[in-house]
Amino acid sequence: MNPDHPSPRKNRSSNSDGRTRLPVAQDVAELAGVSIATVSRTLNEPEKVRPATREAVMKAAAELGFVLNSAARALSTRRSSTVGVIVPSYGNEVFVRALSSFQRTMRAAGYQVLAASSEYDLATEMQEAAFLLQRGVDGLMLVGGIHDPDLYARAERSQVPIIQSFSLSDREYCVGFDNREATFRAANYLLDLGHKRLAVVTGTRENNDRAAPRAEGVHLAMAERGLELSPAHDLIVSSGIVAGRDAFGQLMGGPKEQRPTGIICGTDEIALGIMSEASERGVDIPRTLSVIGFNDSSFSAVLSPPLTTIRVDADEIGKSSALALLNLMGAKTMVQVTRITPELVLRGTVAPPDKL
Amino acid sequence: MNPDHPSPRKNRSSNSDGRTRLPVAQDVAELAGVSIATVSRTLNEPEKVRPATREAVMKAAAELGFVLNSAARALSTRRSSTVGVIVPSYGNEVFVRALSSFQRTMRAAGYQVLAASSEYDLATEMQEAAFLLQRGVDGLMLVGGIHDPDLYARAERSQVPIIQSFSLSDREYCVGFDNREATFRAANYLLDLGHKRLAVVTGTRENNDRAAPRAEGVHLAMAERGLELSPAHDLIVSSGIVAGRDAFGQLMGGPKEQRPTGIICGTDEIALGIMSEASERGVDIPRTLSVIGFNDSSFSAVLSPPLTTIRVDADEIGKSSALALLNLMGAKTMVQVTRITPELVLRGTVAPPDKL
DNA sequence: ATAGCAATTGAAAGCGTTTACATCTTTGGT
DNA sequence: ACCAAAGATGTAAACGCTTTCAATTGCTAT
Structure with missing residues (x-):
């Protein structure tokens, strides 16, 4: 030199x-x-x-x-060795975990991943997707199955395969689970314990095929036993811990004999908020109130009491989604639906209802 | 032809x-x-x-x-409108928050961001960086100031500016804070309360200019008062909640009069683990043990008792890093060091030591 | 009208790879 | 040895955009 x-x-x-x-x-x-x-x-x-x-x-x-020079390579080969992911939010640990393992798998296959978040908004998601598509991603991972139709159209046009995650579909390739069934089981568990008045609180259900079915699952379980879930016990909150705190107030505000004895939450964060507020107000969990979360976030096992929750293997979702997408990009045939099984993890926040 | x-x-x-x-x-x-x-x-x-x-x-x-076609555009302009970020881990909420706000800011400026994680390993980081550089990123955000020298060399060669975050430097452009001072203050707070035996537990300190200085800060505060931090009270654990649980056992295993009365943790996750184990073993926090965390993670405020912690504005770090990098990429002159101020958030896990 | 000037537009040369296709070497069989 | 077939390498044309420079156009002020 x-x-x-x-x-x-x-x-x-x-x-x-x-x-x-x-x-x-x-x-x-x-x-x-x-x-x-x-x-x-x-x-x-x-x-x-x-x-x-x-x-x-x-x-x-x-x-x-x-x-x-990978730009030159991309131009010449018409493939960017890049894939995109759009998650609803980075604030939910489960998405970060899935994203992380998705990325790890993709990286091992020589792909880089471009991530974006939609903030639970279809228009934002569309915008991000357009950006990713323009960037020439070779594949796309989306959460859920409700998206701007134009998104599918454009992906199709660019021949970019899409893998849907966290929910099931019979039209798209997907790696997910039956959200309704998951809470249906959790609700039945509570019902079997003797609970009669359940509540369900989730984040936004608009254009959301995870939260909405989760609420349905609880309704369904009660309906099957001839019980009815009071509208006052069905809450939609902005996601997050503080939202859970508020929910507690709304749910437990009524007269004692109308309060729910068990609450099923759309996320562990909401459950944590509820537990926090309960503790502050001196409401004993699980003695007078049972709580079930969703996702089995990292903090859930170490709360006092440890949170009973529905565990979803986010790493598995991320990894399988990556593998599926890799196959699709290679134009190989593959299974259309990969079904993940959520598991009810019994811990300390559930007990039979107070017999009073 | x-x-x-x-x-x-x-x-x-x-x-x-x-x-x-x-x-x-x-x-x-x-x-x-x-x-x-x-x-x-x-x-x-x-x-x-x-x-x-x-x-x-x-x-x-x-x-x-x-x-x-952005590949063609990138080839022609020799700029990819893409920047890279490498964080130590997605498992630490604070990095995800910084990443998220970094991304939001970059996105608004028309850049896409490629993220990677180093798993706290220099070689892995180098590998990811090489990958990003090959991808033609226009800029790079790194956490901390300890990296493979070759990384700097290659970035320099490609004329890719680097912004360092979460720690300060007098050689590199950076957006961070004085980690040592942060714990130094926290330790002094405990010392002022009357504590004599403090412990510090962090994740790995190897090639880590955040964890190591945090430990130093505690040592320093004690040294200034003529106290000594027993080696048995200085723990390095693998990060995460479970690691915190183990740490509790090691710290509180000795005879009562040798146990620390206050623990300063490198992350809130570690603090949570300690609190969880304390609760299980019936050790009263803050009565017999004070705990201070680091980062003010989202769950910290709602634990029982709420965790006293050192808050770092991760959003600000992400955003300022993005802004700084944007300037550097535009070859504009700019401040070299952006100093963030950590704040000790007083909550429920700190009290004067038990007078026994 | 028309010169003079500025504002627009077009032609063409890259940017750095990949990849038919053609050409030149080997290799192996007889 | 010799020829065909197989294998290795080179040539040159994309890939789709940006950008310099020259040519053209549209104005303004005589």
Whole structure:
């Protein structure tokens, strides 16, 4: 490396303003005494070039510190080796976990992932998707199955496969679970324990095929036993811990004999808020109030008492979604639906109702 | 072959196998009756093209559903409008928050962000960075100031600016705070309350300029008062809630008169683990043990008792880092160091030591 | 009208790869 | 040895955009 070496010929390692320019395939080719095509081959299909040549190229590339320009590669191959993910929010641990394992899997397959969040808004999601599509992602992971129709249209047009997660579908490829069934079971568990008045509180259910079915599951379980879930016991809150605190107030405000004895929450964060408020107001959990969360967030097991919750294997969802998408991008045939099984994790926040 | 050979009729809207091809600038140009250069201008510098022409182009683009190919654009401009972020882990809420606000800010400026996690490992970080650099990111956000020297070298070579976060530096551009001072203050607060035996427990301190200084801060505060922090009261654990539980056992295992009366934790997760174990073992917090966390994670305020912690404005860090990086990428001059002020949030886990 | 000038527009040369296709080497069978 | 077949390498044309520079157009002020 001799920056000021006066070279009579075209000096490939510096440009007009004297700055050393980054080496390109051409430079490697010259140094190795081969053509640029061979350089490309050595990098992409090493087995197709003779060992001796291969090594010469490798050596030259290493010497120059050559790094392939992926924009050029993307332009030429029409594939970006990039995939996109849009989650509703980074504030929900379960999405972050899924995203993380999705990313890990994709990364291992040589893909980078572009992530975005929709803030539970269809228009925002569409906007982010458009951005990702323009960026040329080769695949897209979405949460849930309710999206702007235009999103599907554009993805289709660009031939970008979509994998849906966290909910099931019979029209799209998906990795998810039956949200309604999950809470249906949890509700039945409570009902079997003797509870008669259940409440359900979730985050927004608008355009949300996870929260809405979760509420339905509780309604359904009660209906099957001839019980009715009072509208006052069916709450939609803005997600998050503080929302849970508020919910407690609304739910437990009425006369004692009308208060729910068990609450099923759409997320552990909501459950935590409820527990926190209960503790503050001196309401004993699980003695006078049973609580069931959703997701089994990391903090749930160490609360006092430990939160009974519906565990969903977010890592598995992330990983399987990545694998599925990888298959779709390879145009391979594959199973359309991957069903994950949520599990009711029994801990300390559930007990039979107070017999009073 | 033959340059003057009349090219076969070019059907711009479909290719050989009949599939409708995505429209490109050329198609828009033809439909609008202008040149491809004008299409480009309309899209990038609308003010430079006459209103009438602009509208014609816009109309044509909309009609065809034209989407600019960003790989081609990146190749041509040598800028990808993409930035990279590498955080130590997605398991720490504070990094996710910073990442999220970093992303929001970048997104608003027209950049996409590629995120990666290093799992607190320098080699992994280097690998991810290399991947990002190859991807042609225009800028990079890193957590802390301890990285593979080669990382700096390569970034420099590609002229990719780096913004360091969560710690301060006098050599690099950074948005962070003085980690040592933060715990130093917290320790002094406890000391002022009358505590004599403090403990500190953090995650790994190897190549970590956040955890290590946090431990130092506690040592320093005690040293200034002629007290010594027993090695047995200085723990390094793998981060996370369960690690905190273990830490409790180790710390509180000794004879009563040697146990610490106050613990300062490197993260709220560790503090939560400690609180959980304390509760299980019937150790009263804050009566017989004071606990201070770090970061003010979302759950901290609603624990019982609410966790006293050192709040760091992660959103601010993410946003300011993004702004700083945006400036650096624009080659604008800017402040080198943005100092964030951590705040000790007094809640329920701290009290004077038991006078026994 | 018309020169003079500024504002628009177009032509064409990149940007750095990949990849048919053509060409040149090997290799193996006889 | 010799020829065909197989294998390795090179040539050159995309890929779809940006951008310089020159040519054209539209104005304003004579």
